[in-house]
Amino acid sequence: MTDYGHQLIFGGFLTPDAGEPEQVVARAKLCEQVGLDLVTFQDHPYQSGFLDTWTLMSYLAAATSRIRLAGNVLNLPLRQPVVLARSVASLDLLSGGRVELGLGAGAFWEAIEANGGRRRTPGQAVDALDEAIRIIREVWATDRRGGVRVDGEHYRVVGAKRGPAPAHPVGIWVGAYKPRLLRLVGRAADGWLPSLAYLPNGPAELADLNALVDEGAAAAGRDPGAVRRLLNISGRFTRTRSGFLDGPPEQWVQELAGLVLEHGISAFILGADDSTAIQLFAQEVAPAVRELVDVERAAPGTGTTSATARREAIRAGGASTLAVTPTPDPGVRRSNHQLWDESTRPVAPPAPAGHVYTPHGQAVGGHLVDVHDHLRQELTQVRDLLDQVRRGVVSAGDARGVLNRMTMRQNDWTLGAYCAAYCAVVTQHHGLEDNSVFPHLRRADPGLGPVLDRLEQEHLVIHDVVEGVDRALVALIREPGDHTGLQQAVDVLTDTLLSHLSYEERNIAEPLARYGFYAGQV
Template sequence: MTDHGHELLFGGFLTPDAGHPEQVVARARLCEQAGLDLVTFQDHPYQPGFLDTWTLMSYLAAATSRIRLAGNVLNLPLRQPVVLARSVASLDLLSGGRVELGLGTGAFWDAIEANGGRRLTPGQSVDALDEAIRIIREVWAADRRGGVRVDGEHYRVVGAKRGPAPAHPVGIWVGAYKPRLLRLVGRTADGWLPSLAYLPNGPADLAGLNALVDEGAAAAGRDPAEVRRLLNVSGRFTGTGVGFLDGPPRQWVRELTDLVLEHGTSGFVLGTDDPASIQLFAQEVAPGVRELVAAERAGSTTPAAPLPPEPTGPAGDPTEPTGTAGPASGRRETVRAGGVAGLAVTPTPAPEVRHSDHRLWDESTRPVAPPAPAGHVYSPQAQAVGGHLVDVHDHLRRELGEIRDLLDQVRRGVVSAGDARGVLNRMTLRQNNWTLGAYCAAYCTLVTQHHGLEDDAIFPHLRRADPGLVPVIDRLEQEHVVIHEVVEGVDRALVALIGDPARLTGLQQAVDVLTDTLLSHLSYEERNIVEPLARYGFYPGQL
């Protein structure tokens, strides 16, 4: 076992697409909302189709509140070390300690040279990185006396002032594959960040490459465990296992857990722009890996909340869909996994006091979902699935609160109607088209561009799983159309206010109708959908 005991990190690796900047921002926010620890971006400053990575990270530091940010990895030949050190420290201070420094030696030398960088040989690029790391650490050492002096072959610094120091010990993570660079990682870096797709033999290559990192650390008198091992991964979430990281979430959990325990990998960064995959990785894979690793580290063979049992078909073949075992045996298995009879998720009630007398539907005509089966046992995973809808709705409720606060600022002249409209347009409430429900609102920028979710969409899945839910789902979908128009009505009121500042009353009425309509709808959806989601999951075969 090579587990080095580091805290586990799970992150996203997003494309900084300059053609759709609003989607990049929305996906980064999704990574935070879904619970990931880190969001990262490739850095190719010579690529005009990409947003500048450092500018994007700076924008996102202000657009998020918890998630960490890193380049994956920053292109050192086009980023001067002293300036880079101060940029990282500054953003770390501004963001409250949420920046990590991923560094690379550079690869596309024609493009680098075309954009003003120096063409280096592979050996020279390793030496340049070594010098740059020394410079960056010296700049951050603001408590030392004297200026920074590094008389290197590639970087020469003659008395640069030190500081500022970052808000937290920023990790320097290096993307590396060749022996000399791997030894440098062990000697001077805080982490190793390769991409699994670049390893010819996949995970089988990790042992030998890790050994080179360890060799470099030992030569420098460091404990190899000081060097965090991270990994960029990619794959597919499918109903049955096809290959490595190509199968259901429980398969991903087992395979990533093995990488932690066998190779010391403690950070996994998923390369995808697909919102559904981000959500599955954050909400199912990450917690599962954490639980299994925590149990192993504690010396236990029984995790506090194990994975759902593997479905078994004839002759123990683990390929049949979930549910082939009989109800009684499945329930016993769930109870052993820590399940309980009764759903410990409380729907949020609609407010008793309404802001407007305007009603867009008759709430008394709403269908009600069939009752849950008596004595049904909900596993910890099922409880989490049921509760996740409430979490997503709470995000929308917070955005609604922001809209009402914006209205107050417009009324007081603190914010212009144009600026308020810009804020509204960036919100999940406005970006979603409401065709798949409020769940999708927090996880899709544009649902129509959401790969793979439509076939396994929540509502069609629930329709198939329980025909008794059909009237409820029909009603919810009808209300989604109404909500979409109500949100658009707020936007129209803002536009009208821009043309005529006296039309504040119309905006107030639009926001009041949105408040009453949305809160009523979210409460109705939770009362009728939370329990079925806990029983059937978000997609076929999830539970």
């Protein structure tokens, strides 16, 4: 069993489809919203149907605030090493240290040659990658004197100035499968990034390939554990087990945890453009894998324990106090149009005495607040838009366009603000059918019925209120200059939304932490 002990990373591997650029951006933002650590994109500069990966990453660096970005993997033969080094460092500085360098030696040589690159044999491609990594590291080494000088067979750099240095130690992750390239990874790279789909024998091949990386590291006097092992994965979320990574989320948890503990994989990057799969991976699978791995690392030698024993071990590390703080209602009302009587709101039954909340359960309850905070931020955007419309900076038509792209407008409020944000893409809502959150909570605790009924009623009201803001913008287009109706609509939205979100958090954050999203989850 080989576990190199790295902190786990979970990411997305998205198709940079030039035919639907807004959807690519929306999926990347979704990856950040649901808590993934990393979003990556394949890089085929010769593919006219794809967005240029480096341009896309630069755009997304400005459109996101937390998630890391990487090519998966960048095509070295069409990206000159010195320029690439400076591009990576520049974007890392501009994004606050959120860029990693996935790098490939090259494939599809006819396409590369057709677009101005140089065709190389497999051996030449390895040598060129070796030289490129040396050049990139030299460009970043601003603490050294003199210019960069690498007199290689494929790249010749004669005194290039150093810098800029990146904001953080950028990882150089190499996609590799053949022995010589794998040894190069161990000798010179920071990570190995293969795709599971390219391994004919599946996970069984990882041990032998890992050994070659370790061999290269040892030959260079490096600790093999210094090389992170990443893995591009794909699969299906289904109700029943059908194969490796083809089954329910709990199956994925066990199988991915096994790859960590048995093969040292510490980063899983899901190749999927389906928003529901991305959300399940981020919110169901990733937290549970982290917990299982933490338990196993704390208790060496328990790698063969049953799933039940593992869950019990996780439960033993839980807490009797819910560490989720609902956001209070501000209590300020900007409008006289009260659309419901808050005094008639039902209250959820108290939590059972002595209940222990697992770390995953705490995260589930806390995620409700996180999603609501996203809606609160959108409300702030709406109010800012109103101010800009009033000052003539933004037209009412442009404001409608912004509103139409917001989650609160796109999602189906009738299924619940939490469920909507949890299982929706920007373009349309996809319900989780029988697995949607509210029906699950009804089955888990019938005492929640009155609260859930009330929440669903308020969702209908909020849907109409959001539509009312849009209607007010349409009216302003027809009769410019009178902002009274728009101001009233936004004030009503502020009052109803903030009141509702606080009520929902007070009453279902704890049940979510106790029961999870689905039966048997927590």
